[in-house]
Amino acid sequence: MIREAELVWFKSTYSGGTNGESCVEIATTPGTIHVRDSKHVPGGGPRLALTPTAWANFLPYASEG
Secondary structure, three states, X not given: OOOXXXXXXXXXXXXXXXXXXXXXXXXXXXXXXXXXXOOOOOOOOOEEEEOHHHHHHHHHHHHOO
16 A cells, blocks of 8 residues: 555645635545545545546546535
8 A cells, every 4th residue: 555655635726615625635646546635634534545447436426516
């Protein structure tokens, strides 16, 4: 498993909330999409590790709002 320190996290510029705290961050590796709550600092909370196929299947569901 990849260590969190090795991941480069990205947050959308469309993040909601007053300080962008209502968002998730993602970090990609060749075989995995990592997802975490943007309020959690590195090592401070849970993260999901999804295959690219699982991520692609999740996105339409998440965007339904």
